[in-house]
Amino acid sequence: MSRIDELVREMCPDGVEYKPLGDVGEFIRGSGLQKSDLREQGFPAVHYGQIHTYYGVWAEQSKSFTDEMIAAKLRHAKPGDLLIATTSEDNDAVAKATAWVGDTEVVLSGDAYIYRHTLEPKYMAYFFQSTMFHDQKRRFISGTKVRRISAASLAKIKIPVPPRKVQREIVLILDHFTQLEMELEAELEAELEVRRDQYHYYMSSLFDDLILQGASMVALRDVGHWYGGGTPSKSKSEYWTDGSIPWISPKDMAVSTIVDTEDHITEEAIAGSATKLVPTHAIAIVARSSILNHTLPVAYLSRSATLNQDMKAVTAASGIRARYLFHAIRGYRSDILRRVRRAGGSVASLDSRKLWDYKLPVPKLDAQERVIELLDHFESLTNDMSVGLPAELVARRKQYEHYRDRLLTFKELSA
Structure with a gap:
């Protein structure tokens, strides 16, 4: 953190300016691309649902493609643009964003925006993950079953704009931290998956035995x-x-x-x-x-x-x-x-x-009680987020979120 602290003291000792997203970029609605238009090769294409399920903070290659003739009729995101999914079934996932850092343009489906801006692409994408962004975003979300946010609302959200050099340093630190977290989470998830497989096998065998015993x-x-x-x-x-x-x-x-x-x-x-x-x-x-x-x-x-x-x-x-x-x-x-x-x-x-x-x-009540005792124990070991491996995963994620939010928080420049 000292590297960032020194840069901030040196380059912006009085604080940094917080600007509305509408002042540092423009929102361009994606349109026209359907799931049925996706191909295994062709012109790079991103469906908004893939931003929720497949893409992370940034992407340089697309999971899907579309025909050149279809792509010619659609709006294109350029390298450095943000791809934003604007609808979801829950508030946290609304406005999930991925920085497109590939070396080609990419087309985007509806229910999403291309955000063309003047800041470091990954810096912008990390900001869209931050608590500061989510706290501002919540008051603009609308809808009941399907939650959504408009470009006009996103344009009102303020982002700290430190010098470009500071933005790049923040990205380097968060990229490194993200890579370490991903490697650790992969190890923990692999071990947790083994435990879950054991739990499901044991649970299946337990119910099979109950049927054999005449339940x-x-x-x-x-x-x-x-x-x-x-x-x-x-x-x-x-x-x-x-x-x-x-x-x-x-x-x-x-x-x-x-x-x-x-x-x-x-x-x-x-x-x-x-x-x-x-x-x-x-x-x-x-x-x-x-x-x-x-x-x-x-x-x-x-x-x-x-x-x-x-x-x-x-x-x-x-x-x-x-x-x-x-x-x-x-x-x-x-x-x-x-x-x-x-x-x-x-x-x-x-x-x-x-x-x-x-x-x-x-089965009879005494057998039910035995099943409850055994499966409550297994369920807590594999799914309870307060103990064991799941707790370690949660702790690591909270640590990452803490440092990310700290890196993206600055003293606001006085008017």
Whole structure:
């Protein structure tokens, strides 16, 4: 850090100017490129979804390409431009950005912006990752199911603009730090993946043994009471302002236990909408979301909550322990998704009739208790972000975020 500190003291002792993004660049909307236009070779092309799933802080080669004739009709990003995905299902991923540092131009799909600017490309991309950027961005995000941000709003966000030499030094340090973090995370992720594979193999064997031992096969419609969800009107402030009741949507389902949610509603919202209060110890699943293209999220409710219209939840029936039901649904979720996911449609969803017909093994209570004890232990070792390898991953990421934010924070130049 001393190298940056010395440069800042030498080159900007009175601080640096903070400028709106609209003053240091222009936002150009991507357009026209469809997933069906992507090829394995041709003209470099980036679909906005790939910014979320494939690209990091910067890229010099594209994952996909398109035909030259298609590319000729589209807007082109130039080397040094930022590629920004402007829509997402969660707030954190809105305006995820990648600096294009390839030696050719690239075309970009809709739901994205090309940002042509005057700063160091990677410096700009690192800023888009920073807490400073996210704190400013949140007040401009709109939409309910699909979250988005406009070019006019992005243009208002302020960025510190130190001298070019300082920008380059920050990039060098963050590139080095990022490489070290990636190498360490790869090692930890590999070991964690081995543990997860062991957990899933053990869990599968455990349920197979229950079936062999004569456990009853019970259809999901009969394992308990099911709840659907709904979205209270966004136009009624009394439904949302100062709400304290968790409102679960797919973006909250990245964890195995729901402790809290991003959005909250009021008791008036429950009384005036289709959403219902789901009691604690229920099991929530995602019923409609693009995430169902590859994963069926399942989470245990540690507190009462409500659901949006893309969710379902179930409370265990008499004779079934809630934690057993959680582990059983989670254990069979890949097979459930394979058998129950609805074909076609613009957004992946579950076929309710097939879901209710799907059967799980339900043994006697003493066997359920043994399953709970064993799988709670394994689940904590592989998924609990407060212990073991996952905790180390979290600690490393927080350390990286701390130093990145420190490097991107400057004393503001007095007017």
